Amino acid sequence: MTADRWLRSVGPWLIAIGGTALVTALGRELDMNPSTAGFLFLIVVLVSSLRGGLLVAMVASVIATLSYNFFFFPPLHTLSISEPANWVALAAFLVTSVIVNRLVIDARVAAERADQRRNELETLYALSIELFTAGAVGDATERALKLLGAKSSSLAFFDAQSTPELEHLQRSGEPLELPSPDGRDVYLPLFLGGKVTGALIARGTDASLPALVSASRLIGLALEREKFLEENAHVQALRESETLKTSLLRAISHDLTTPLTAITIHTEGLRRKAERDAELKDSVSGIAGETSRLRRRIDNLLAMARLEAGKAKPRREPTPPADLFRAVRENLPLVFGARQILVHVEGDCPDANVDPFLALEILVNLIENAHRVSPPETAIELRARTHPLDPNQVRIEVLDRGPGMPPGVADADGNLLAGATSDVAQRGLGLEIARTFAAANGGSLGITPRPGGGTIARIDVPAALLPESEPA
Amino acid sequence: MTIAPLMLVVDDDPAIRESLGRELEASGYTTVLASDGLAGVHAFQTHAPDLVLTDLSMPRSDGFELIAAIRATSNTPILVLSVRGNDADKIRALDLGADDFVTKPFSVGELLARVRSQLRRHSGTPPTVLAFDDLRIDLERRRVVQGGREIRLTPTEYSLLELLATNAGKPMFTDHIIARVWRDAPGTTADTVRVHMVALRKKIEPEPSSPRYIVTEPWVGYRFIAEPVADGLQ
Numbered sequence: 001m002t003a004d005r006w007l008r009s010v011g012p013w014l015i016a017i018g019g020t021a022l023v024t025a026l027g028r029e030l031d032m033n034p035s036t037a038g039f040l041f042l043i044v045v046l047v048s049s050l051r052g053g054l055l056v057a058m059v060a061s062v063i064a065t066l067s068y069n070f071f072f073f074p075p076l077h078t079l080s081i082s083e084p085a086n087w088v089a090l091a092a093f094l095v096t097s098v099i100v101n102r103l104v105i106d107a108r109v110a111a112e113r114a115d116q117r118r119n120e121l122e123t124l125y126a127l128s129i130e131l132f133t134a135g136a137v138g139d140a141t142e143r144a145l146k147l148l149g150a151k152s153s154s155l156a157f158f159d160a161q162s163t164p165e166l167e168h169l170q171r172s173g174e175p176l177e178l179p180s181p182d183g184r185d186v187y188l189p190l191f192l193g194g195k196v197t198g199a200l201i202a203r204g205t206d207a208s209l210p211a212l213v214s215a216s217r218l219i220g221l222a223l224e225r226e227k228f229l230e231e232n233a234h235v236q237a238l239r240e241s242e243t244l245k246t247s248l249l250r251a252i253s254h255d256l257t258t259p260l261t262a263i264t265i266h267t268e269g270l271r272r273k274a275e276r277d278a279e280l281k282d283s284v285s286g287i288a289g290e291t292s293r294l295r296r297r298i299d300n301l302l303a304m305a306r307l308e309a310g311k312a313k314p315r316r317e318p319t320p321p322a323d324l325f326r327a328v329r330e331n332l333p334l335v336f337g338a339r340q341i342l343v344h345v346e347g348d349c350p351d352a353n354v355d356p357f358l359a360l361e362i363l364v365n366l367i368e369n370a371h372r373v374s375p376p377e378t379a380i381e382l383r384a385r386t387h388p389l390d391p392n393q394v395r396i397e398v399l400d401r402g403p404g405m406p407p408g409v410a411d412a413d414g415n416l417l418a419g420a421t422s423d424v425a426q427r428g429l430g431l432e433i434a435r436t437f438a439a440a441n442g443g444s445l446g447i448t449p450r451p452g453g454g455t456i457a458r459i460d461v462p463a464a465l466l467p468e469s470e471p472a
Numbered sequence: 473m474t475i476a477p478l479m480l481v482v483d484d485d486p487a488i489r490e491s492l493g494r495e496l497e498a499s500g501y502t503t504v505l506a507s508d509g510l511a512g513v514h515a516f517q518t519h520a521p522d523l524v525l526t527d528l529s530m531p532r533s534d535g536f537e538l539i540a541a542i543r544a545t546s547n548t549p550i551l552v553l554s555v556r557g558n559d560a561d562k563i564r565a566l567d568l569g570a571d572d573f574v575t576k577p578f579s580v581g582e583l584l585a586r587v588r589s590q591l592r593r594h595s596g597t598p599p600t601v602l603a604f605d606d607l608r609i610d611l612e613r614r615r616v617v618q619g620g621r622e623i624r625l626t627p628t629e630y631s632l633l634e635l636l637a638t639n640a641g642k643p644m645f646t647d648h649i650i651a652r653v654w655r656d657a658p659g660t661t662a663d664t665v666r667v668h669m670v671a672l673r674k675k676i677e678p679e680p681s682s683p684r685y686i687v688t689e690p691w692v693g694y695r696f697i698a699e700p701v702a703d704g705l706q
Contacts, residue, residue, distance in 0.1 A: 253555055254529060254555060257555050257576045257577060258485045258487075258488060258576070259487070260576075260577040261485075261488050261553075261576040261577035261578065262485065262487035262488050262491055263577075264577045264578070264579065264580075265488065265491040265492055265495055265580055266487075266491050268495065268579065268580040268581070269491065269494060269495055269498070269580075272498060291577075295577055315559075315691060317690070317691065318662075318666055318688075319688060319690070320673075320683075320688060322680055322681050322682065322683050323683060323687045323688045325681065325682070326682060326683055326687060327687075330582075333579075343681045343682055344681055345680060345681040347680070351666070356688070356690035356691070357559075357690060466663070466666065466667050466670065467663050467664075467667060
């Protein structure tokens with residue numbers, strides 16, 4: 001035992017006994033009256049309470065009361081009291097000393113608790129600073145819980161671990177305190193995203209429950225923050241990637257379209273000058289035709305790229321099929337000039353609820369395919385009507401008199417088979433593009449044999465039905 | 473002798489700018505060329521052209537700034553050369569005051585038709601009768617005759633037809649149609665316009681499968697596409 005500890009344990013007893021002896025001696029020597037001596041004895045009891053525990057204080061009270069009686073109340077040097085008034089004084093002294101003891105000891109306990117709270121608050125504050133600035137949740141947690149008196153600590157998540165204690169915590173959501181050889185183990189709920197997802201386990205701690213609960217809340221918040229920062233970094237990376245895709249698509253679109261525009265204008269100038277030269281005129285027509293095909297392919301591929309990059313969300317709006325057919329005519333002047341195209345829109349056919357640009361691309365691709373495989377003297381037919389089985393859909397069809405689809409491209413119901421459209425040699429990219437764009441419009445593409453020979457390519461897309469009545 | 477209309481062509485790509493200038497001159501127009509929006513504004517102030525053809529994406533000063541600068545002082549028709557896929561840009565240009573657009577790569581024939589349409593709309597006093605192929609619209613008497621036979625239109629249908637036909641060739645925003653025909657009456661929506669447009673098209677289109685007069689303009693509204701029979705420049 002060190003001198004300091006010895007002094008702390010023996011000191012209060014010395015004060016109680018020595019102080020009483022000293023007051024007695026002094027009182028006798030100075031011939032004090034009982035009132036003065038009583039105050040001095042009370043001071044001894046007070047100091048004993050401040051320095052020692054309840055036992056020291058009570059012993060000091062008893063010794064002081066006995067000394068007070070023995071040396072200061074007549075008859076002196078006896079433990080009897082002759083005058084009733086002195087009984088009252090002695091009783092008052094005893095009661096006062098006991099009350100003083102009680103008050104002093106309560107104040108001491110409260111001060112010690114306040115001191116513990118202060119330490120816990122300081123620890124929690126340091127933990128919050130560390131968690132929300134440094135960001136290393138695991139290390140900061142361990143350090144903080146050690147400061148809160150825990151022998152060890154750990155984090156456990158319900159989706160990774162399962163013990164009876166964790167299961168209880170998951171069910172109740174309330175802290176769980178269990179006795180342990182080191183004091184007590186505390187399982188604290190860990191809130192993430194508004195629900196209990198795991199536990200903070202503090203082993204062998206004597207810290208108050210409110211402080212431990214606060215620590216677990218702080219750690220939960222820090223974990224949420226860590227997760228949010230990770231997600232934010234991911235979103236930021238995605239956003240930058242999207243911006244890059246948009247810029248690239250814009251640049252490619254501009255860089256490919258500009259020379260094509262110049263070639264188209266030059267070709268038309270050349271065509272004007274070649275009016276009187278049949279051979280040159282044919283060559284110019286060939287250049288114009290190939291330029292137009294190239295333009296279509298670039299448009300298709302860019303549209304596919306935009307869809308896949310998520311940059312071109314289909315913008316569907318009511319679109320009359322007749323307007324789509326007209327737009328096809330404007331986009332395929334060479335096809336429409338080279339063969340008969342029959343167009344029929346049934347009178348009650350509703351508008352299609354489609355992205356007009358994507359719907360146009362579907363038709364252009366299907367008509368180009370039909371044109372490529374059909375004998376020159378045969379017509380291509382374009383039809384639009386209400387879907388025969390579903391009045392909420394529009395059916396648009398492209399009918400040709402070509403050789404028909406090779407086996408294995410579509411099933412008996414006309415649905416394209418997986419991988420069929422990848423046969424570039426058979427129908428080119430067109431079918432794949434048409435299928436992708438039809439799906440993007442909330443519709444479908446099917447291919448069926450045409451009675452009498454040829455193929456029917458049908459697109460079923462949502463209808464934009466007219467409201468029942470509108471104000472005039 | 474009539475003076476050839478002057479076209480201001482603004483495009484940062486010299487191949488397009490110069491070849492377009494040549495084709496316009498071959499079609500009887502005179503041209504002034506500029507390589508960006510700033511040069512376009514300067515050329516516009518210096519030459520006072522009859523029509524402006526402008527690209528949108530240009531360095532230094534783009535087509536939007538040019539349109540805004542011209543619209544601050546003038547009603548000269550502006551035709552935008554837009555790129556497919558940039559529909560938001562096209563609509564923004566129309567919002568700023570552009571009159572029409574053609575999508576690159578365009579055919580010269582299509583461009584010349586749009587140019588003629590714009591020049592016609594901006595020339596002379598407004599006519600009292602509009603004649604298109606077999607359709608005649610008497611604006612004073614509010615009568616519509618097709619193939620010698622009068623077509624009975626409701627007041628709303630007539631107002632729609634008059635608005636579109638007097639702006640023939642120009643894409644008309646649905647919002648603008650609602651403001652002009654319905655005077656922004658509460659509850660009027662794009663569907664209201666669509667219902668009446670379907671009825672109107674059934675009455676005036678001789679072959680509904682192949683519209684000759686009115687078509688929808690994707691993401692904008694509608695356009696009257698027929699050209700008046702008394703045409704000037706070819």
